[in-house]
Amino acid sequence: MVPVRLLVSAIALSALAAGCAGEAPAQSATQHLSTAQCDVFARDGRITICHATGSARNPVVVMRVAEAACVNAHSDHPGDYVAINGDCGPSACLPQLAPCDATLRCCDGLTCDAGTCVNIDACAAPANACGANATCTDLPAPAPGDASGRTCACNAGYEGDGITCRDINACANPANACDPNATCADLAAPAPGDASGRTCACNPGYAGNGETCADVDECAAGTDNCSDNATCSNTPGSFSCACNPGYSGNGVACTDIDECAAGTDSCSDNATCSNTPGSFSCTCNSGYGGDGATCTDVNECATNNGGCSSNASCINNAGGPPTCTCNLGFTGNGLTCTASGSSCATASGFCYTDTPADDVAGAALRNYFTSLGTVSPSDFIYFDITTRGVGATGGAWCSERADWYVSNYLTHTAPGTSGSGAASPGGHRRYSRIEGQPWSGPVTNSYYNYYGSYCDGSPFSWCSEWGIGGFYLGTMPSQTQYYGESYVGNGTYWSYGAGWSVTVRVGSTRLEACGF
Numbered sequence: 001m002v003p004v005r006l007l008v009s010a011i012a013l014s015a016l017a018a019g020c021a022g023e024a025p026a027q028s029a030t031q032h033l034s035t036a037q038c039d040v041f042a043r044d045g046r047i048t049i050c051h052a053t054g055s056a057r058n059p060v061v062v063m064r065v066a067e068a069a070c071v072n073a074h075s076d077h078p079g080d081y082v083a084i085n086g087d088c089g090p091s092a093c094l095p096q097l098a099p100c101d102a103t104l105r106c107c108d109g110l111t112c113d114a115g116t117c118v119n120i121d122a123c124a125a126p127a128n129a130c131g132a133n134a135t136c137t138d139l140p141a142p143a144p145g146d147a148s149g150r151t152c153a154c155n156a157g158y159e160g161d162g163i164t165c166r167d168i169n170a171c172a173n174p175a176n177a178c179d180p181n182a183t184c185a186d187l188a189a190p191a192p193g194d195a196s197g198r199t200c201a202c203n204p205g206y207a208g209n210g211e212t213c214a215d216v217d218e219c220a221a222g223t224d225n226c227s228d229n230a231t232c233s234n235t236p237g238s239f240s241c242a243c244n245p246g247y248s249g250n251g252v253a254c255t256d257i258d259e260c261a262a263g264t265d266s267c268s269d270n271a272t273c274s275n276t277p278g279s280f281s282c283t284c285n286s287g288y289g290g291d292g293a294t295c296t297d298v299n300e301c302a303t304n305n306g307g308c309s310s311n312a313s314c315i316n317n318a319g320g321p322p323t324c325t326c327n328l329g330f331t332g333n334g335l336t337c338t339a340s341g342s343s344c345a346t347a348s349g350f351c352y353t354d355t356p357a358d359d360v361a362g363a364a365l366r367n368y369f370t371s372l373g374t375v376s377p378s379d380f381i382y383f384d385i386t387t388r389g390v391g392a393t394g395g396a397w398c399s400e401r402a403d404w405y406v407s408n409y410l411t412h413t414a415p416g417t418s419g420s421g422a423a424s425p426g427g428h429r430r431y432s433r434i435e436g437q438p439w440s441g442p443v444t445n446s447y448y449n450y451y452g453s454y455c456d457g458s459p460f461s462w463c464s465e466w467g468i469g470g471f472y473l474g475t476m477p478s479q480t481q482y483y484g485e486s487y488v489g490n491g492t493y494w495s496y497g498a499g500w501s502v503t504v505r506v507g508s509t510r511l512e513a514c515g516f
Contacts, residue, residue: 033080036099036115038070041082050088052079060088096141109141109149122149133158133165133189157189157197170197179213181206181237205237227254229278246278268295270319287319301438310436311337311386315516325515349382349505363460365475365504366413372506375403380513383464384503385473386435394500395473397464398439398514399430402506405449405464412451413459424448431514439516475502 033049041047047070051063062083065074074080081103084092093107094100094117106117122128122145123136130136130152143149152162159168170176170193171184178184178200191197200210207216218224218239219232226232226241230251233240241251248257259265259280260273267273267282271292274281282292289298300306300322301314308314308324312334315323324334332338350368381402385394399405408423429442448465455461455476463474507513 033070033075033082033103034099034101035071035075037082038067038075040099042067048083048086049074050081050083062086062088107142109143120145122146131163131165134162155190157191168193168197170194178210179208181213182210203237225252227252229254244278266293268293270295285319305436305438308334309337313515314438349503351503366460369406369410372406375406375506377401377403379403379506379508380510381405382505382514383473386501394435395433397430397432398510399428401425401428408449409451409462
């Protein structure tokens with residue numbers, strides 16, 4: 001503030017007449033100087049005043065008088081007042097901190113308070129209030145005392161026009177951005193609007209200081225909540241759980257799937273499915289062999305004749321125990337078979353036990369074939385030589401196309417023929433077995449069958465091709481020195497022995513003819 005004394009300018013007395021000419025009195029007759037004003041406005045012992053002359057022509061004149069004259073002569077003179085900057089006109093006013101009385105008003109923006117012109121505080125008036133989060137600053141005089149006489153500025157941490165102030169959202173400024181995987185939280189004012197005015201916190205599933213955040217691998221850290229029977233897969237900011245094969249659920253809870261009950265197992269129809277945690281197992285049923293997914297019937301007859309007697313035929317049954325049937329000429333339950341005697345004449349079909357005098361056997365076989373009448377191509381024929389423990393091992397064969405075998409035998413042994421010949425049919429199914437062993441086959445081939453001189457010259461001889469390793473079976477009635485019927489190996493020699501049983505039978509089915 002400039003001292004009040006500096007505001008008072010000297011005005012030459014020579015201007016007195018010109019300055020007062022034609023002017024109306026500026027003050028009422030009751031106004032007068034005060035000794036305090038004389039003292040305050042004096043400069044170098046002198047003061048410029050406005051003197052009331054009482055003249056109508058020049059009612060007020062500007063005078064520069066000594067401070068003592070101001071006090072002694074003019075302070076009590078009605079109508080005299082201080083000339084501010086030489087101004088005695090209506091705009092004259094007292095500056096701030098000037099002593100004030102009725103002689104002269106305080107300048108605009110000032111008020112007379114306890115005898116001194118003081119500034120009007122525009123901020124003190126409730127009508128001029130700034131916003132709650134703003135600071136009001138009063139403007140110096142001559143600013144008025146209304147709202148225009150003050151300024152409003154939002155406080156630190158706020159923004160606005162001072163009347164309305166909003167908290168500065170530091171998170172809204174791109175320069176203050178947190179990590180993309182973090183959450184920004186604005187701090188309440190007076191926090192500033194820069195990066196220090198907000199906090200950054202990594203989102204769930206991430207770790208760091210908020211400025212930098214890295215994905216947390218919950219699967220590796222073991223902080224996931226997946227089931228023990230599920231697979232955990234890390235994802236950005238999280239993880240997923242998927243039940244392992246053999247289990248169902250949402251990955252957090254996984255329940256074992258009973259594939260056996262659901263029918264989703266891969267077990268063979270001939271296996272038993274057993275459920276296991278997360279999987280299943282397959283075990284082939286009794287009578288089958290394999291890995292459970294594939295089960296093949298076990299041919300029990302292939303091993304030790306299936307447990308049947310050596311004098312019985314073993315018939316394999318899928319998935320079950322074999323069926324044992326005593327051979328012709330034997331009786332029993334198949335597991336144990338006893339010879340029914342030296343004769344097998346009671347058996348169905350042609351059957352006899354050879355003796356040293358069995359020349360009629362050939363004619364008897366022909367008579368049996370003749371008695372059959374018409375034989376169908378679908379009929380089966382059975383040929384068996386059983387040693388019953390005498391001499392070499394015997395065997396048997398069983399074949400379809402019984403008509404072919406019967407008609408060829410009758411043709412080659414007809415009366416008046418040479419009694420010798422051979423014939424070869426087209427392929428058909430034929431089974432064979434060594435005595436005491438299970439049946440093998442079927443084998444589909446073209447077979448040779450020999451009669452007469454191809455065997456031993458007898459018109460009734462028959463030595464059929466067995467079809468396994470070149471072995472043959474034959475009935476040769478003329479070989480009395482060898483007791484007739486024989487089993488031959490590799491076509492080089494005949495085995496023989498008295499007491500062998502020869503059986504030939506024809507039936508409409510394999511079971512009827514061959515017993516299996």
